[in-house]
Amino acid sequence: MENNVDFMIHGLVKFQLFGQELWITTTHVCVLIVMMALIGFAIAANYKIRHAKEVPDGFQNFIELIVESLDKMVNNIMGENAAKFRNYIGTIFMFILLSNISGLFGLRPPTADYGTTLSLGLITFGMIQYNNIKYNKGRAFTDLFKPLPFLFPINLIGEIATPISLSLRLFGNVLSGTVMMALIYGLLPIFLKIGFPAALHVYFDLFAGCIQTYVFCMLTMVFVSQKIPSEQN
Numbered sequence: 001m002e003n004n005v006d007f008m009i010h011g012l013v014k015f016q017l018f019g020q021e022l023w024i025t026t027t028h029v030c031v032l033i034v035m036m037a038l039i040g041f042a043i044a045a046n047y048k049i050r051h052a053k054e055v056p057d058g059f060q061n062f063i064e065l066i067v068e069s070l071d072k073m074v075n076n077i078m079g080e081n082a083a084k085f086r087n088y089i090g091t092i093f094m095f096i097l098l099s100n101i102s103g104l105f106g107l108r109p110p111t112a113d114y115g116t117t118l119s120l121g122l123i124t125f126g127m128i129q130y131n132n133i134k135y136n137k138g139r140a141f142t143d144l145f146k147p148l149p150f151l152f153p154i155n156l157i158g159e160i161a162t163p164i165s166l167s168l169r170l171f172g173n174v175l176s177g178t179v180m181m182a183l184i185y186g187l188l189p190i191f192l193k194i195g196f197p198a199a200l201h202v203y204f205d206l207f208a209g210c211i212q213t214y215v216f217c218m219l220t221m222v223f224v225s226q227k228i229p230s231e232q233n
Contacts, residue, residue, distance in 0.1 A: 009113055027113040034098050034110060073214075077221040081228060085221065088127065092120060093217045100174055100209030103181065104201055109209075112175040114167065121167035124220045128162065132227035140227075166219060173212045177204030 011023035045063045052060055070090045074082040099110045110116045132140040144155040181204055 009108070025113075026108055027110050027116060030102060030107045031099075031110045031116065033107065034095065034102060037098060038094055073217070074221065077218065078225050081225065085224060089217050089221060092124075092220070093213055096120070096170070096216055097210065097213040100213055101205050103178060103205040109174050109178060109205075111170055111212075112178040114171045117167040117171040117174075118163070120170070120216070121163035124166060124223070125163035127220075128223050128227055129159075131224055135228050162223060166216060170212050170216050173208060177208055180204060 010026045012026065012029065013024040015022055015024075044059075048060055048063060056064070067090075070093060071082070071086060074086045074089050078085060096111060099116070102109050129140070136143070144159070145152050146155075181200060184200060
């Protein structure tokens with residue numbers, strides 16, 4: 001069974017950079033495939049919209065459905081500030097979703113690597129703190145000492161915990177599904193590997209992948225909105 005179960009990250013190419021040994025891993029390759037798929041879709045969508053017909057066809061309807069759904073999601077949570085963040089939220093939504101469901105296409109989901117989810121969490125953390133300083137100026141720092149000065153360490157830990165909680169939640173849920181599917185494929189006889197796991201892929205890759213994508217983006221929007229004063233909302 002050990003030879004059939006494989007859910008680990010593998011090094012593919014080793015190279016030296018500034019005296020350090022680095023690897024190109026399966027995660028890098030899967031991220032590149034996901035990015036190429038998204039870029040290809042964006043190019044095709046841009047061409048289709050530029051040459052849109054009066055009577056939209058299936059692909060044009062699909063593009064409009066995606067855009068309208070993402071706009072509605074961001075507007076419902078961020079209100080008047082939605083226009084400033086819909087591009088970022090739409091980008092990470094598409095990237096995380098395609099990464100999460102890439103297991104359906106035989107890839108190891110990039111979001112099952114903590115390096116990927118931590119990077120997403122840190123980017124979101126940077127956006128949160130940037131908007132905090134932009135709109136609150138000095139209050140972004142003085143609020144850490146409220147309601148009492150001795151609570152500063154707790155407030156600081158609460159801020160630092162944001163990217164860690166975001167990244168660990170996404171990583172843990174996607175990795176658990178990857179491990180479960182690897183174990184199932186390792187335990188099943190070969191004649192059951194064709195049809196039986198399909199229902200489990202629907203849950204672990206599709207359903208759970210969509211839920212975790214929404215949760216990550218929803219929390220991102222909530223955290224950013226909390227840093228913008230109410231008169232700006």
